[in-house]
Amino acid sequence: MSRRDDEIGDPVDLGALTGLRTGKRSFYPAYVRSNERLERAVEALDGISHALVRRAEGPRALVEAVVRAAAEHLQARWLLFAIADGTLWAARPRFLLLTDNRLIDDVAHLPAEAREQLDVARMRPWEIATQPQVPGLVRAPMALDGEPVGGIVAQPCPDIEVASTDLAVMRVLANQAAVALYNSYLFQDATHLRGRTEQLSAAAAKQARDLAARNAELAETQQRLFAAMQRQALDDERRRIARELHDSVTQYVLSAGMTIEVCRAELATMGTAAAEIADKLSPAKRLTRCAVERLRGAIYALHHSSDEPPAPLPVMLARLSTVHLPSELTVDVQVLGTPTPLSPEAEHSIVRITGEALFNAASHGHACRAIVRLVYEADRVLLTISDDGTGDPVQLRRRMRLSREAASDGRHRGLANMLARADELGGTMTILRARVGGIMLRVEIPLPVAVRGGETDGHP
Known part of the structure; x- marks a missing residue:
């Protein structure tokens, strides 16, 4: 221990800084392997970031990008991405297997080993986080708000050494994938709602135009009806007066004229003086005849409908x-x-x-x-x-x-x-x-x- 180390306190742990616990001649190759693993982890995180921002393409494109990024990082022979039953209910597909550069989402075509891990991820997702790793497999739990919602299970190539950093990368990928899936669902739902809102807005605008046209037609119809009611009121009044003139006043005038004519006929037989009186009644007869003609003209005019505007x-x-x-x-x-x-x-x-x-x-x-x-x-x-x-x-x-x-x-x-x-x-x-x-x-x-x-x- 150097004096500098003594002044600082605890000795410097070289292994904590480099991830290696050796000072032998094999230090450099181990350092190279550690550096390669670190670079691979950074590349994986970069691939994850590209995968997780593909929400606009929909949930399936996002899941496919996550599966390919994880498989490439582990150089896996097959890799399974699965969502637990009853969680993230809007996410599709519910699982996806990548093997031999093929994507499988049908249970009937899954290998037996992958199908077994699918059952665990779908029905017992907590086991992926709580139980030890299965030999030959890499399992990373997927959680959202602290609750297990699925996981990633992969079978890496035999010559790949899986380190703790790789497991950390897989956990980050799995958890971020859950968040991205949820956000993708919200994005797609919002897009659908926006489209639906635009359709409803267009339909409402069309209905408003149609309603305005109908209201204009109704207003015009009401105006015509009002005008008809006005004319009807005047016509009814005219006809009633005409009926009264015909049934009473005209009959009175006709009766007066007939009475005058009877009187003239009787006076004509009563001598010269009476004949002179009868001649004086002649103008009264003419006046009654004129009055009847005037009344008939008035009745005729009153019986015609009014053409006044409203x-x-x-x-x-x-x-x-x-x-x-x-x-x-x-x-x-x-x-x-x-x-x-x-x-x-x-x-x-x-x-x-x-x-x-x-x-x-x-x-x-x-x-x-x-x-x-x-x-x-x-x-x-x-x-x-x-x-x-x-x-x-x-x-x-x-x-x-x-x-x-x-x-x-x-x-x-x-x-x-x-x-x-x-x-x-x-x-x-x-x-x-x-x-x-x-x-x-x-x-x-x-x-x-x-x-x-x-x-x-x-x-x-």
Whole structure:
């Protein structure tokens, strides 16, 4: 021991540094063999690194690369790579044997010795790590998170001396192969999911385009339906007025004309003075004939469908007011507040209520003037129809109450219809005395408007 060794402490162990425990003349050949083994181990690790980064090619390519790298390092006659049952369930193949430069993944073609080791690796993988090495074979356990998941078993050539560094290389290769297999599975699964996501995204985009086209078609159809409902409301009102003119007013005028003609015939037989009176009745006869012609023309015009384009509710009310022009009723439409879009059903009901009220004012109340006021507020829509006719609000309220409590006898059916339409919109209808002397019908509809069937209309 030198003085330097004594100063340091323990003597330097040359064998620990070189892997050799000899100072004889055979030291150099042993050193050469150790150096060759080290170089082979480094080459094996380099091959392992190339094998383990081939995850993009899939699990099988990775397993094949690992098997070839391990077999080349050991110069093995055959080498088996096996995964234990119940572990790494997505990894394929579950085992692979390299022999005579052939890869075998079919149990039926495995040699008996390799098949025996396959059973150990698949069903008892812990034995590879806990039991001693089998003579003539090299076994390295494969673990993941500290749990055995398989192993590598090889039969090296007889002239190959397997050192502890070789076993360490095999263990590194086996463990890293397990990690690489798991990562490869995750990579392949992520690639599949990304492709699936792209397909679903493309399908969703196509469905969105199709849905947008369908929505556009639906909106156009709804617009057409709304226009048809508007025209139907006006047409119904026209036909009802035409029917009333034909069944009542025209008949009255015809009866008056016939009465005048009878009177003229009787006066003509009563002398000169009576004949002069009969001649004075001739203009009245002509007037009744003209009135009948005017009424027939009005009835003909009212029976023709309306061709007006669809319009907002205030415009529809203004158009509705002209329907009653054959009578002496003058209608003034007033709109207050910012118009709020309502559903076609709601606007249709409001138009029908207004038409019914104007018809009653003209036909039953003998009104000459009516005021339709539509008020838009933040939380409600208020509709009032006032006239200067002869209607009695007390009597109409009694009839409205009776229409709620019992079936109608057929008279004043329009009043019951108006009340039912107001109820369907979630609103209320009241009958009051108008300031101009007749009836004021007041309909209050809350916003958003609730319509029969559960739909609602919001407002900005």
